[in-house]
Amino acid sequence: MTSLPNPYLPDMATIVETVQETPNIKTFRVRLDSEARRKAFTFQPGQVGQLSVFGTGESTFVINSPPTRMDYLQFSVMRAGEVTAALHRLNAGDRIGVRAPLGNWFPYESMKGKDIVFIGGGIGMAPLRTLLLFMLDNRKDYGRIRLLYGARSPEDMAFKAELPEWLGRDDLETVLTIDREAPGWEHRVGLIPNVLREMAPPAGNAVAVTCGPPIMIKFTLQALKDLGFADGQIVTTLEKRMKCGVGLCGRCNIGEKYVCVDGPVFTYEQLKELPNEL
Incomplete structure (x- = not known):
């Protein structure tokens, strides 16, 4: 054994x-x-x-x-x-x-057959990257896949070596944006929630997966709600003060939940049930 x-x-x-x-x-x-x-x-x-x-x-x-x-x-x-x-x-x-x-993981099984909208800001692209690549490696299992990735400036965008491939794929729609104009920048300019509204992805058979700075998440959630996404259609991931990783030290608890054990992945529906400690 x-x-x-x-x-x-x-x-x-x-x-x-x-x-x-x-x-x-x-x-x-x-x-x-x-x-x-x-x-x-x-x-x-x-x-x-x-x-x-x-x-x-x-x-x-x-x-x-x-x-x-x-x-x-x-x-x-x-x-x-x-x-x-x-x-x-x-x-x-x-x-x-x-x-x-x-910790737990993205509910990729229940996302099969659905359209996926990835919305990442800065280092928040890191957790999205693992799910994005996983879905691209299992492309037939998912519908239309869109990626909106933004940062303050071109210098603040991670995974630069991969961006040309993502932009060039026929089975992935990639939109890059920065907060303000920069020399040589050829993509969108504007805050992520505003660009998301302009993209207007249909909510009907879709799941939105988002991660980024708290202020970005706050206004992105509002944009998604305005576009018709229900709370259960929005998935995010937290990294709140995780220390021991096994739910023992209590440093990452939110009410009765421990981010390191019960998360870090939550739907917005689940987050709304937790105390406002984020």
């Missing part, structure tokens, strides 16, 4: 590649050191992992590579504190700890 890995102990992993996405966002592609664990490791789109910088601490980040592409696990990290600053100092060949997978 094979025992499950101890969720309190990280697997050792090696960084195989890094990508400097923006001045303050760095992507890490990591591979578990144990061949047995690599072969046994599975996860679902939207699940998260804890990355450990030994001697500094650990923080939670979404696995933003899809389970259909398992050459490595990808995490994109915005530099915002002690642990993330320590991560940003690491490079290919350095070793870290990985505790994963944790």
